[in-house]
Amino acid sequence: MFGRFKFILGGALILAAVVYLIVSSTSASAEYFLTVDELEAKGESIVGRSLRVSGAVIGDTIQYDPETLNLTFQVAHVPGDNAEIEAQGGLAFVLHEAVTDPTRSRMTVVYTGAMPDLLRDEAQAIMTGHLGEDGIFYADELLLKCPTKYEEAVPEQAEGN
Amino acid sequence: MLPDFGYGILLVTFLLSLYSIGAAIYGEVTRTFRWVETARRAMLLTFPLITVSTFVLMYLLATGHYEIQYVYSVTNNSMPLYLKLTALWGGQPGSLLFWAWLLSAFTSAVTLRKWDRDREFLPWVVVVASVTLAFFLALIIFFENPFWRWFLAPGSEQPILAMIQPAGTQAILPGDGQGLNPLLRHPGMIIHPPMLYLGFVAFVVPFAFAIAALVTGRTDDRWIRITRRWTLWAWLLLSLGLVLGARWAYDVLGWGGYWGWDPVEIAAFMPWLTGTAFLHSVMIQEKRGMLKQWNMLLIILTYDLVIFGTFLTRSGVLSSVHAFAQSAIGPMFFAFIGLTLVTSVALLIWRWPSLKAEVEMKSMLSREALFLLNNLLFIGILIVCFWGVIFPLISELVTGQKVTVGPPFYERATAPIFGALMALMAIAPLSAWGHSTVKTLGRAIWKPAVVALVAPVMMVIAGFVNVVALIGFYLVALVVFVTLYEFWRGARARQKAQGENFFAALWTLAGRNRRRYGGYIIHISMVLMAIGILGIEVYQTETQQSLAIGDSIELAGYTVHYDSLAQFQHTDGRWVTRAEVSVFKDGRFLQTLAPRYDVYPDGQPMTIPGLRSTLADDLYVVLVNWEGVSASVAPFKVYHNPLVNWLWIGSIIFILGMLVAAWPEKDTEAVAVRNRKAASAGIQAM
Numbered sequence: 001m002f003g004r005f006k007f008i009l010g011g012a013l014i015l016a017a018v019v020y021l022i023v024s025s026t027s028a029s030a031e032y033f034l035t036v037d038e039l040e041a042k043g044e045s046i047v048g049r050s051l052r053v054s055g056a057v058i059g060d061t062i063q064y065d066p067e068t069l070n071l072t073f074q075v076a077h078v079p080g081d082n083a084e085i086e087a088q089g090g091l092a093f094v095l096h097e098a099v100t101d102p103t104r105s106r107m108t109v110v111y112t113g114a115m116p117d118l119l120r121d122e123a124q125a126i127m128t129g130h131l132g133e134d135g136i137f138y139a140d141e142l143l144l145k146c147p148t149k150y151e152e153a154v155p156e157q158a159e160g161n
Numbered sequence: 162m163l164p165d166f167g168y169g170i171l172l173v174t175f176l177l178s179l180y181s182i183g184a185a186i187y188g189e190v191t192r193t194f195r196w197v198e199t200a201r202r203a204m205l206l207t208f209p210l211i212t213v214s215t216f217v218l219m220y221l222l223a224t225g226h227y228e229i230q231y232v233y234s235v236t237n238n239s240m241p242l243y244l245k246l247t248a249l250w251g252g253q254p255g256s257l258l259f260w261a262w263l264l265s266a267f268t269s270a271v272t273l274r275k276w277d278r279d280r281e282f283l284p285w286v287v288v289v290a291s292v293t294l295a296f297f298l299a300l301i302i303f304f305e306n307p308f309w310r311w312f313l314a315p316g317s318e319q320p321i322l323a324m325i326q327p328a329g330t331q332a333i334l335p336g337d338g339q340g341l342n343p344l345l346r347h348p349g350m351i352i353h354p355p356m357l358y359l360g361f362v363a364f365v366v367p368f369a370f371a372i373a374a375l376v377t378g379r380t381d382d383r384w385i386r387i388t389r390r391w392t393l394w395a396w397l398l399l400s401l402g403l404v405l406g407a408r409w410a411y412d413v414l415g416w417g418g419y420w421g422w423d424p425v426e427i428a429a430f431m432p433w434l435t436g437t438a439f440l441h442s443v444m445i446q447e448k449r450g451m452l453k454q455w456n457m458l459l460i461i462l463t464y465d466l467v468i469f470g471t472f473l474t475r476s477g478v479l480s481s482v483h484a485f486a487q488s489a490i491g492p493m494f495f496a497f498i499g500l501t502l503v504t505s506v507a508l509l510i511w512r513w514p515s516l517k518a519e520v521e522m523k524s525m526l527s528r529e530a531l532f533l534l535n536n537l538l539f540i541g542i543l544i545v546c547f548w549g550v551i552f553p554l555i556s557e558l559v560t561g562q563k564v565t566v567g568p569p570f571y572e573r574a575t576a577p578i579f580g581a582l583m584a585l586m587a588i589a590p591l592s593a594w595g596h597s598t599v600k601t602l603g604r605a606i607w608k609p610a611v612v613a614l615v616a617p618v619m620m621v622i623a624g625f626v627n628v629v630a631l632i633g634f635y636l637v638a639l640v641v642f643v644t645l646y647e648f649w650r651g652a653r654a655r656q657k658a659q660g661e662n663f664f665a666a667l668w669t670l671a672g673r674n675r676r677r678y679g680g681y682i683i684h685i686s687m688v689l690m691a692i693g694i695l696g697i698e699v700y701q702t703e704t705q706q707s708l709a710i711g712d713s714i715e716l717a718g719y720t721v722h723y724d725s726l727a728q729f730q731h732t733d734g735r736w737v738t739r740a741e742v743s744v745f746k747d748g749r750f751l752q753t754l755a756p757r758y759d760v761y762p763d764g765q766p767m768t769i770p771g772l773r774s775t776l777a778d779d780l781y782v783v784l785v786n787w788e789g790v791s792a793s794v795a796p797f798k799v800y801h802n803p804l805v806n807w808l809w810i811g812s813i814i815f816i817l818g819m820l821v822a823a824w825p826e827k828d829t830e831a832v833a834v835r836n837r838k839a840a841s842a843g844i845q846a847m
Contacts, residue, residue: 010525014534014537017541021545021575025569025570026552028570028573031564031565032562066794067794114798
């Protein structure tokens, strides 16, 4: 019976090690996914924490200095949940609404690095970084999604039809 | 009409696969073999039928039938023919059809084998294969139909997708299509999905036999022996699919790496983990009659992870850089995974007592115990991956707050497990079956363990003191020494016993024990890959800077000098911005690189790095973005990726090892039978 116990103990130790790895790595690298509204509501309490925020890029606010690679822009609040975005009429529509609605909460983002290809008006930006005490979001990583302009759209008819 | 024809064939095939499920079960229950035989033939027919349907779709893709929504969404007039044809798997509906096609090819091939010895498996293999096929066909027919045309009701903006034109609507007849996402117009992307899918689909075969073994109660290792080669090929293709995807990311995405722990990547990686564990543990069942329940569990998990992987890559349920469309088939996939998992596990529990080990595992250091440990480690990595993928969903359910984990999570949590796996690769070949002690194992391993210290010692002398890298390269060296020593020892023994020369002995040795020595070659390939991964993970450096023509960037001893910039329009309509840079090291000119930045007519950009690749390191130069930059000043990003080439070299050695392991041998049983017959004929002659 001792033989069996030995193996069960060994298995339990491995399981414990895996659980430890998962728990410690999760707490060390968890990123809170917030919307701009939520960020504003939480304010000071989350300064300095690792965050991931999504928002709609406002094209007019993009400032980029190619010499220093300093990039600043503003994003407007969009819902964080995909289902909610779909329910409101799809990503392209939601982004357009967010950018054109002046009452939406906005946030300034600062990023150092070459301007990403897809950073343009009405793109969805997903930024990883932290909120500074000045209320500016300092992004370490910038991911952009552009809804394809064809989405749900009806194409041009071929000539002669 | 051609689309209707293609669709009609799919309907017929769907009914046919339902028929083969029914006929196989009826035949089995009533013990009328005629019915089982018709079920087999029905399944055999699915392959030619789906082939016709697939060819119809490929024809429609190649000839620009944009009245079909799928054709419109993945092709356009300017795409070359080979891209139009491979657009078959460029979107969700086509991919599903492609999946079903491959599945029917594999399962039809299985039905053609000689069944004499395994008649009782046949009906259940047919049932499992047909259920899987019917599920995919149903998805295509009812939810994601690549043959749907589109129509517009008057006054509506929303197109209607249908096979038959609804009354009062107007057909949409575009003159040109939208075209395949440019990022997917790459050779890597043309081969990567089929490889991955072949690997996915091939795992259905061992699963079908496993279920057949459970249902019939023939739970010896017969099902494993039958499917051994299928499993090896499935694993090879899946591995190649993963490597090709990595290479594609490295060549096209322009972020200096090849693996981003993206949910879609992990989705393909998870069945690979269970499949690898399975590949190891079946050896224990064949050799020692142990781990039978465990093997069943692994193949069930692999099958459902394959389905889950197909679902993740194709449903858009998790937001991911892979821009796949959202779709309505998510609930169907979940229902199917749930159903197959519950059914399979119920069968397994039912047969649990008959799957008891024939011998009890005694020693913690025996070869079989180390194999079990290897399995547990693979499952450990699986749990880490699964947790990372579902963590955002769980945290949202529990706290209402979406919390994600990124690459640092996976790297932190899996690195020690990968390290332990490497240590096992070094230790396990030296351990004995049945019984090993610390003493016997220690005697076998102390020499290579000491010799392998050369690697970290040399690194420290050269000034590399990163602990992860030191441990990693020590393990790499240890595995290489132990494995080469195993080859040497085996060949030496043969050389002495048979009087062959060393290389002949090595050749016959590997030829006689293909799986063992093929496996060792694969171990070597894995540690070569580990060299590349350690190099990029620990020692990658990067810098970015805007350069005026004539300026330079320095990184890791290299000087990248910006020479010129050219902009022109390619014949397929994209605007190409191409920089030329000269690479110098220690003042010596090495090479001219041409990083590119392409913008397609639909606005989709693509960043192609300029790459100088050597065995020691890669210099990866990216022209980041030229928009808003005057022609003379351009921002560059430069990555220095030490040793990363070993990742690709390792994958080539990996294929070699697989070929050694999986190359068809003479059917050993047939040989045995022939020998016995020859012997008895000899006796009669006397």
